[in-house]
Amino acid sequence: MGRTLAEKVWDDHVVRRAEGEPDLLFIDLHLIHEVTSPQAFDGLRKNGRQVRRRDLTIATEDHNTPTLDIDKPIADPVSRTQLETLRKNCAEFGVRLHPLGDVEQGVVHVVGPQLGLTQPGTTVVCGDSHTSTHGAFGALAFGIGTSQVEHVLATQTLPMARPRTMAITVEGELAEGVTAKDLILAIIARIGTGGGQGYILEYRGPAIEKLSMEARMTVCNMSIEAGARAGMIAPDETTFAYLKGRPHAPEGEDWDAAVAYWKTLRTDDDAVFDAEVLIDAGSLTPYVTWGTNPGQGLPLSERVPDPASYEDPSERFAAEKALEYMGLSAGQPLREIRVDTVFVGSCTNGRIEDLRAAADVVRGRKVADGVRMLVVPGSARVGLQAVDEGLDQVFKEAGAEWRHAGCSMCLGMNPDQLAPGERSASTSNRNFEGRQGKGGRTHLVSPQVAAATAVLGHLASPADLSDTDVTAPAAV
């Protein structure tokens, strides 16, 4: 019988298989950041262990890093301690680190692909749940906990029970103005925040094949929000073209050998998935979340749902709680929800295409009065590229704040936070209670919707903007 993409990559990494035990998998790439690593290095030190494969390990600073005044000492003592601890650990154990201020610094899931380290058919792990992002390359990539970080540091392997596989086939074509973010929000709304649990998702079908690498990363990034540890997309010419020439992409004969291997990484026609979901891309419109988990999303044209309309009592209760926390009432049109803050960034939507898309919307327009718009590139390199293209100017002229790279308001570990009761439209991936700051209220949106929302001051898509919103001739 044929095998799925996930099964092929899995099988190629089995170091040891024994009846009744989890498989021992070899890890090709281990990404590290300051939040989930200190206790792991601590464990190594305590047990007198070394990093087994420094050449398969790389660290960057992202979660705590400030996005302003990055040349000054970090004000928050705890953030500073975490960053200093990472620097000390990397120096002591010989791990390559891209610290704040380095040109390759940035959100770990933006950095790996950008360096060409994330490759098809590799296993990628990181102490961060959004490691699923790297699955966009046909890598088997999943988030791990700190004990596992220590385990990979010491052994370059992980014992893992093989998850089941789920095909998410996206037929048709996304309409103009509908993005990968809308697609993944719709998928999560459809299968629920627990729907992918225990599965590796494989996104496939014509609508997926048409997506750019960056859009594929947006989709895979949020697999975890559907409960799945990993999401994958089979590598194809789009993948190869993205990788070619990247700093760590194979070269010469190695490139040819790699591509030959990568081409085998497709689900066989006769392979069987444990579950299948079919989505019609053509029926989708821009999506936003109204609640406090990423599955609580609806098309922007809809209204805030009535909790009473849920049959399942726990869903009803969750909806009631969510509306209360979000300060919304049933029946309110989503388009009329006003926001204070717009955040464009994160490992979901902080890559160059995302910034371009947002810039295209605000170009020549102004951010609405009383709204602050924060644009945070996913990595220092993305930031440089955006500056090269003049995008920073577009944002600044519109009245947005242009910042340095990092996780920033995606999780509010640095000073970029919502105040209690403040409401954001955010291109990040989690709308949990307090995620962006205590008492903050988050609506997850695409970069395009974020930008249109910034201009109008309420949840909106670019289609809601009129030409009269343009106040100046388009800057180039």
Place this chain on the structure above:
Amino acid sequence: MEAFTTHTGRAVPLRRSNVDTDQIIPAHWLKKVTRDGFEDGLFEAWRKDPEFILNKPERQGATVLVAGPDFGTGSSREHAVWALQNYGFKAVVSSRFADIFRGNSLKNGLLTVVLDQKVVDALWAVVEADPTAEVTVDLQDRQVRAEGVTADFELDENARWRLLNGLDDISITLRNEPEIADYESRRPSFKPRTLQS
């Protein structure tokens, strides 16, 4: 890690579903660089409410958490497990756990027990009616017992063996060092490296 064979203690009924790890331990606690001292961050936001179940005097010293479905969703932070352990919990019962959280808990010796929601409901009823009621989580026999409730649970043999013996993962894996070295010698040269040469 500490071995887990059987544990008996009072319980906290947490009637909430979808308790994500941001609720278990908010992000600002993640800045610590040690493995202990997370107890005050456990359910920090909810604990501001004096009526929150964990704040009730009769729940002090409880060691078993009986939670709603989909416990531990969201971020992969292992700190959620440490926070529960630092607070004093030895076992968590739910009808469904998020995968990463479950993996983290078992690796750290916090036993997460999956039981039918019906059984969870029954446990809630028992420990709500009588806060002094004790719940036994028996890993030897894979059984949860409380007044009027006896329920078997499943746990894969490997995870169970390690918990029973308090074995840590790394030492187990390092027994297979020759196999790892063998695999490494067979890796193709086109695989990425973070360091040159």
